[in-house]
Amino acid sequence: MSVEQPVSVRPAPFSGPGGYWGRLLPVLLLLAAVTRLPSFVHPLWNPDEGFLAVQARQLAAGGVLYDTVVDRKPPFVPWLYEGVFAVFGDGSLVPVKILAILALFATAGLLASLARRRWGDRSGVVAGVGFLLISVGLHPEDTQAAGFGLFMLPFTALAVWCADRRAWTWAGVAVAGAFLTKQTGGAVLVPVVWLAWTTASGARGRALLRIVAGFAVPVAATALITGPSGFLFWVVTGSGSYADLTGSGLHALGRGFGNALILAGACLGLLIPLVRRLRAPGADLWLWLAASAVAVMTGFHFFGHYYLQLMPPLALLGTAALHALPRRWTPAALTLTACTCAAFLTWGFLAPRPELAHAQRVAEAVRARTAPTDRVLIWGMHPETYWLADRTPASRYLTAGLLTNFSGGRTGSQVGEEYGVEGSWPLLRTELAQHRPAVIVDDSRGKPYAPDRMPTLRQVLAADYVRAATIDGTVIYVRAPAKDVGAPAKDVRPPDVDVRPPGKP
The missing domain is CATH 3.40.1010 (Cobalt-precorrin-4 Transmethylase; domain 1)
Structure with missing residues (x-):
């Protein structure tokens, strides 16, 4: 009578005590903190952070958004800064920088969950770690600032995560969150709608209606809170002249090409496998990348922080390509990506300001x-x-x-x-x-x-x-x-001028 010998099975990455997530999430949190270390070197990194800090002070002093406090941006991040300042004081951006770490960590966790569900445990690790390694892959002013583009990322990842699980209403809510953080975040609606369209024909209509409802309710509520006319003007219709680059096109295109090259260099470890396997699975991911690329081009300014929203779909597509390639490709790809990450971190520490x-x-x-x-x-x-x-x-x-x-x-x-x-x-x-x-x-x-x-x-x-x-x-x-001395303030306003704020009836 023979005794069957146990089969030797190679353990999955991050298996063992604590389970998959118990071991992976601390690694992702630590890596997110490491990639954001340069952000603490300076009190702030770019004018967007300064703009948000001043807006938050204005709001705390009784200012009204889209009336006495204005910008061509949705309200979520100004409100976030205001809330942080209310709790921790307005003399430092350190608490906001910590929230930026958590935003990157949340994005990485959601991407890891998406990849694990589609391609297995190892791919979950690759997606989460790979995203964090490429998250520094632009000029430090663009990646280290706690601005609109960065806080948009977890909402975009959450939208696709929810759609992947057929949680259509919550997918719509997440798209609204991305849009209310930065207008171009709404581009993630494209892969969400695609996933809804690929469901059974009988459920397709209900899925689309739930997405629309999930998106419309938060946006409409925000418009009512801030004032519909002001919200519409400052968030949607009031940027026509800003998007017109008459006479400045070559200047903007040159910057756009330069930033694309910088990002490509940072993502080289994932792009090489992706080029090797251009037919990587996931039509929704390719649509996500394409929609994000269109969003980057919107307005024709091509600022570096616009490119942040390309990173989540790039990380997932690179992961899909590595899953389809022989296993030896994965450590080589992550090693190369880690080396480029180290170079960008060094740049962040040493870059003059x-x-x-x-x-x-x-x-x-x-x-x-x-x-x-x-x-x-x-x-x-x-x-x-x-x-x-x-x-x-x-x-x-x-x-x-x-x-x-x-x-x-x-x-x-x-x-x-x-x-x-x-x-x-x-x-x-x-x-x-x-x-x-x-x-x-x-x-x-x-x-x-x-x-x-x-x-x-x-x-x-x-x-x-x-x-x-x-x-x-x-x-x-x-x-x-x-x-x-004793002189009244001179009113330089011409007579009979309508001084209502833009967007006010």
């Missing part, structure tokens, strides 16, 4: 010339100066871009008072008359929005202000002494 240093010097000069209760106007593209100086903005328009249509992706064409947000200049005149700034900072430094090209601002400076200092090309103006 001249604009931050400049903003800090200007903020120090503003603090020295103002009292804590004074209002100031920073005429430039660095709203973080308000936050660094701990001074209240004199206007709801925190950058010259909203008033002139200037952005980092634009040359001198289509820039001026006539190209600003509709109704913004009459409102600015009213604000400056009601709350005359103690200091006006001209931070244009030769850019096309310099005050000598803006008649209204040039008039205000000539009538009430004198030059007090120059810091690296930035000119600081203070109120003229003779007009500070």
Whole structure:
């Protein structure tokens, strides 16, 4: 009588005590924290973080979103900053940076779950780890900032995760979350609808209706909370001139091509297997990548942080390709991806931040010339100066871009008072008359929005202000002494001007 010998089975990755998730999730959390370490080197990384920090302070002081607090972005991240500041104080972005770690961790966990469900335990590890390794694969200002693009990622991953499990209503809610974080996050609706369409024909209609309902209810509720007209204008319809790159197309396309090359270098360990297996399974994943690519191109600015939303579908497609290839490909791919990750982390630690240093010097000069209760106007593209100086903005328009249509992706064409947000200049005149700034900072430094090209601002400076200092090309103006003493604020608003905020009936 023979005795059957036990079959030797190679253990699955992360099997053993604690189970699959008990062992994988701590690794993903640790890796997410490591990839975000450079974010703690500086108080903030880019103007978006500064914009959000100032917005949060305005909201906490009684400001109204899309009325006295404005930006061309949905409300979720400003509300997030406001909530964090309410709990931890508004003097540091460290708590927000920790939330950014958790956002990356959540995204990695959802991608790992998707990959494990489709291709097995090992693929779950590859997807989660691979995503975190490529998450630093752009300029540090784009990957280390706790901005809109980063906080959008867990919602996009959750939307596909829910659709993969046929939880259609929750998939729609997750799409709404992505859209309410950043408009282009709504692109994830494409793979979600595709997955619904591939269900049995009898259930297809119900699935689509549930997705629509799950999306529509949170968006409609948010519009009602913030005011439908203001929400529609600032989130949907008010960015037409911003998306027009007349005369600046080559400049933007060059940046777009450069950022695409940087991301491709960071993802090389996953792209090589994907090219080897272009027929990797998952039509929904290819649609997710294609829709995200269209979202990156929307607006024709091609800023680096736009490319963040390409990373989740790239991680899953690379995982699918590795699953279809011989097993020896996986350690080689992850090793190469880890090496590129280390290079980008080194870049993050060593990258100079001249604009931050400049903003800090200007903020120090503003603090020295103002009292804590004074209002100031920073005429430039660095709203973080308000936050660094701990001074209240004199206007709801925190950058010259909203008033002139200037952005980092634009040359001198289509820039001026006539190209600003509709109704913004009459409102600015009213604000400056009601709350005359103690200091006006001209931070244009030769850019096309310099005050000598803006008649209204040039008039205000000539009538009430004198030059007090120059810091690296930035000119600081203070109120003229003779007009500070007992003189009423001059109302520079022309008569019979409609000064309702844009989007207000």
